[in-house]
Amino acid sequence: MTLVLGGTATAVAAATRDVVQQNGILPQEVVEVLRLKVPAADREAWLEAERQSWEPWLRSRSGFLERRIYWDADSEEGVLLIHWASRRQWQDIAAAEVERVQERFDQLARQGTGRGDPQPFPLLFSGELIPQ
Numbered sequence: 001m002t003l004v005l006g007g008t009a010t011a012v013a014a015a016t017r018d019v020v021q022q023n024g025i026l027p028q029e030v031v032e033v034l035r036l037k038v039p040a041a042d043r044e045a046w047l048e049a050e051r052q053s054w055e056p057w058l059r060s061r062s063g064f065l066e067r068r069i070y071w072d073a074d075s076e077e078g079v080l081l082i083h084w085a086s087r088r089q090w091q092d093i094a095a096a097e098v099e100r101v102q103e104r105f106d107q108l109a110r111q112g113t114g115r116g117d118p119q120p121f122p123l124l125f126s127g128e129l130i131p132q
Contacts, residue, residue: 027086028130029065035125038078043071045112046078046121053105058082063089077124087128 038046050069058064065083072079084090109120 027088030084030087030090031129031131032080032082032084032090033125033127033129034078034080034082034123036078036080036121037076037124038071038121039076040073042109042113042120043078045109048112049105049108049121052108053101057101061089061093078121081129 036046047069055067058067063085065085067083068081070079070081071077106119110116113120
């Protein structure tokens with residue numbers, strides 16, 4: 001896999017952990033894992049759509065720690081690892097809110113690729129990992 005773009009939210013992570021410790025809550029951190037089909041020709045359009053939609057939204061979410069974005073040139077797939085302070089904070093996000101951001105992402109992706117595909121970068125896998 002080739003690293004294309006990575007972003008950390010060290011200050012947010014530290015602040016979240018401080019609040020958690022002050023309140024005596026010890027949640028289990030979780031990493032959301034997403035794989036998308038991202039053709040080489042559309043890689044920059046994908047990254048720009050991510051920057052303009054998911055990135056600002058994620059930064060506004062309680063419990064969001066960091067997001068790392070990777071691209072595999074061989075399989076032409078994007079991999080996103082989104083770190084959350086707890087599974088509960090991640091799962092408590094309303095589906096309608098996620099759908100709204102997804103619609104914005106898809107709109108930006110269609111503009112960037114110049115194609116009218118309903119989902120220019122289809123989701124291939126969605127899962128979660130628990131850091132050990």
